[in-house]
Amino acid sequence: MIERDDHQLREGFEALRREDAAGTPPFGATVAAARARQATVPRHRALRLGSAVAVVAVVVLSIWRERDGVRLQIDLATVRWHAPTDFLLKLPGDELLRSVPQLGSRGLDRRTL
DSSP: OOHHHHHHHHHHHHHHHHHHHHHSOOHHHHHHHHHHHHHTHHHHHHHHHHHHHHHHHHHHHHHHHHHTTOSOOOOGGGOOOOOTTGGGGOOTTHHHHHSOOOOSTTTOOTTTO
């Protein structure tokens, strides 16, 4: 490149730097805003602590009710659910897969051996 081109590039970058610097807030204002946000954090901590206490209270109350026998019992042996795709599990000849072959006098004919 020519020396003159370098000088124009340098001036162009300086102009861009000045333009960027004009649009940014001062560093002190940025630090003050960050400190102001940190001051509101304990309120969030209090909310989290309060919600944790509420959850623990609900768990303790549910355990206390179960101890008194108020808990609803569900008999899972009476619950039946059939999926819409159960028909895909039915194979032709599946009764052969569910039974055990019998060996012995009925299962084997000695005359055919």
